[in-house]
Amino acid sequence: MARVLIPLPARDFDPTEAAVSWQVLVNAGHLVAFATPDGRAAAADDMMLTGKGLDPWGGIPLLRNLPLIGLLMRANVDARKGYADMLADPKYFAPRRWDSVNASEFDGLVLPGGHRARGMREFLExxxxxxxxxxxxxxxxxxxxxxxxxxxxARSISRRTGRSVLCGYRTTALTWTFERSAWKVARITRFWDPDYYRTYLEKPGQPEGFMSVQQEVTRALADPADFVDVPTADPQYRRKTSGLERDSFDDAGPAFVVRDRNYVSARWPGDAHTFAKTFAEMLN
Known part of the structure; x- marks a missing residue:
């Protein structure tokens, strides 16, 4: 039984990535604690839970309650149930403060994602x-x-080397292909807020994608080849790269997870079950 910490921002974390990780770890017998910036319970990105606000009419008060495209983009039923179960855990509503936790207290660390800039930047920075x-x-x-x-x-700097802790590791992350696809959809479906899926935008003179997750992570690595994406020879390449299928506890087919020594990484909510299972196995 391992003690695992899941730090979260005050708001706007991805519900699938946090809740599925919590669910798999708890079901595997591990103890999971949470930490937030102020010691208060965090709130997930509401649009990723309900789908409301992800349609072209999502900015209209009454019509936003009738999601269509949003139903396809939001967390699936397994993740929403996992999120509801996580909210029933008393530990979720009694988190530690970020500045009160120490690595020596825990056996493992899970870093969920989320893309909505209003809440995630505090976490990432x-x-x-x-x-x-x-x-x-x-x-x-x-x-x-x-x-x-x-x-x-990737932004965490080792005091021993002065470089990113990921320097020398192989990793994956949200790919530019996935990030760009979601961004393009949002330009149409959320035309009044077209950059909802981009946490950081390029500055003048920077090429498109320069501030994407994939590109920033790659710049922190020892070798650009250490950023790993699904190989084209993978027999389930289409399932893993379509962005239309998500894994489940019993079906790892659509997932892509990279393990390197003490480190596990994954791309998006569609990898969450396999990601968490791989980490639980590592803890064991």
Whole structure:
């Protein structure tokens, strides 16, 4: 039985990536604790839960309650149930403060993602969390990061080397292909807020995708080839790269997870079950 920490932003984390990880770990017999910036319970990205606001009429008060495209983009039924179960855990409503936790108290760390800039930037830019992540890596403790959670790891600098803790590791993360596809859809479906799926935008003079998760993570690695995506020879390549299928506890076919020593990474909510199962196995 391992003690695992899941730090979360105050709001806008991805419900699938957090809740499925919590569910799989708890069901495997591990103890999971949460931490937030102020010690108050976090709130997930509401649009990823309900789908409301992801349609072209999503900005209209009454019509936004009739999601259509949003039903396809939101967390699936398994993830929503997992989120409801997580909210029933008393530990969820009694989180620690980010600045009160220490790597020595835990056996493993899970870094969920989320893309909505209003809440996720505090999480991704927190020096407190970056120091915490670096401590887990320096102590060679198991770390799991998914989607934008990998970006937090990439920004965490080892006190021993002065470089990213991911330097020398192989990793995946939210790919530019996935991020760009969601961004293009949002330009149409959320035309009044077209950058909902982009946490960071390029500045003038930067090429498209320069501030994507994949590109920033890749810049932190020892070798660009250490960023790993689904190989075209994979027999389930289409399922893994379509962005239309998500894994389940019993079906890892659509998922893509990379394990390198004490570190596990994944791309998006569609990998969450396999990601969490791989990490639970590592803890065991």
């Amino acid at each position: 927190s020096e407190t969390l970056q120091h915490l992540v670096a401590s887990f890596f320096e102590e060679q403790k198991p770390v799991a990061a998914i989607c934008h959670g990998v970006l937090l790891a």
